[in-house]
Amino acid sequence: MPILEYIGTVARSSTTSDVFNAIAEAHRREILDALIAGEKAVGAIVNDLSMSQPQVSKHLRVLSEVGLVRCRAEGRRRLYRLEPAHLRPLHDWLAKYEQAWNDRLDRMDDYLKDLQQQGEP
Amino acid sequence: MTPNRHGSAVVELPNDRDILITREFEAPIALVFDVLTKPAHVSKWFFDRELKECSIDLRVGGNYHFVGVMDDGTEMSFRGTYLEVEPPTRTVQTWLFEGWPDADAVESVDLHEAHGVTKMTSKLTFSDKAGRDRMIKSGFEGIQESYDRTEDLLRSLFDSKGTVSG
Numbered sequence: 001m002p003i004l005e006y007i008g009t010v011a012r013s014s015t016t017s018d019v020f021n022a023i024a025e026a027h028r029r030e031i032l033d034a035l036i037a038g039e040k041a042v043g044a045i046v047n048d049l050s051m052s053q054p055q056v057s058k059h060l061r062v063l064s065e066v067g068l069v070r071c072r073a074e075g076r077r078r079l080y081r082l083e084p085a086h087l088r089p090l091h092d093w094l095a096k097y098e099q100a101w102n103d104r105l106d107r108m109d110d111y112l113k114d115l116q117q118q119g120e121p
Numbered sequence: 122m123t124p125n126r127h128g129s130a131v132v133e134l135p136n137d138r139d140i141l142i143t144r145e146f147e148a149p150i151a152l153v154f155d156v157l158t159k160p161a162h163v164s165k166w167f168f169d170r171e172l173k174e175c176s177i178d179l180r181v182g183g184n185y186h187f188v189g190v191m192d193d194g195t196e197m198s199f200r201g202t203y204l205e206v207e208p209p210t211r212t213v214q215t216w217l218f219e220g221w222p223d224a225d226a227v228e229s230v231d232l233h234e235a236h237g238v239t240k241m242t243s244k245l246t247f248s249d250k251a252g253r254d255r256m257i258k259s260g261f262e263g264i265q266e267s268y269d270r271t272e273d274l275l276r277s278l279f280d281s282k283g284t285v286s287g
Binding site: 102104106110112115 | 129132166
């Protein structure tokens with residue numbers, strides 16, 4: 001599932017709009033996509049995507065800074081997982097966007113009803 | 122009695138470039154097409170009050186321009202050029218909202234009628250000379266830079282019912 005689609009299903013507590021910047025980068029969205037299925041080690045992310053380990057680590061650092069992923073150590077491995085709560089600003093934006101479209105199209109719907117009641121297309 | 126379809130528009134992001142909006146209307150396809158493409162109709166529903174300007178030259182290569190005025194006098198302007206015109210089922214047009222100069226798009230509107238209900242599928246495909254990824258990036262940067270402004274714009278532009286608090 002692409003991350004943008006996933007955002008539409010997420011709703012929890014809030015955070016910063018830096019999230020917009022963090023997911024503006026295509027590679028970072030790929031990393032988030034890779035983590036939707038569950039927690040993964042850096043090596044596994046590198047294997048999944050055609051990116052170098054330093055590249056992946058750099059992007060993971062940015063994603064950690066805005067709270068989109070959380071890291072824990074297990075032995076020598078560092079495991080990353082998605083923190084969906086921090087996608088909230090995007091979710092909110094989408095919800096407002098959807099509401100805005102609904103308002104407009106509800107107006108159009110009402111207008112169509114009026115026209116049909118008047119019987120003048 | 123026909124069902125109330127208010128709030129039934131669905132907004133989806135099927136991929137990195139598109140915004141897909143679907144909505145059904147209890148009306149024949151020819152009427153829906155007219156309401157979407159005739160200035161006398163569009164100016165009645167596009168904005169939360171009657172448009173100040175609404176011109177539509179409905180032919181391939183023809184331009185449209187919608188201007189709405191907000192409470193504070195700010196003008197909101199949408200414009201574009203028709204690329205395809207196939208009444209009553211389809212139009213394709215360029216789309217530029219002057220509040221989002223980085224987010225020009227191509228909008229395709231498809232209509233399909235079944236059992237007296239017309240389904241509208243509107244797809245906005247955002248584009249950029251430098252290509253798809255750069256466009257998505259600039260789109261999101263644009264959203265971030267003008268996040269509050271965007272909220273205000275959306276509220277002012279579309280929301281006449283006060284559903285967004287504050």
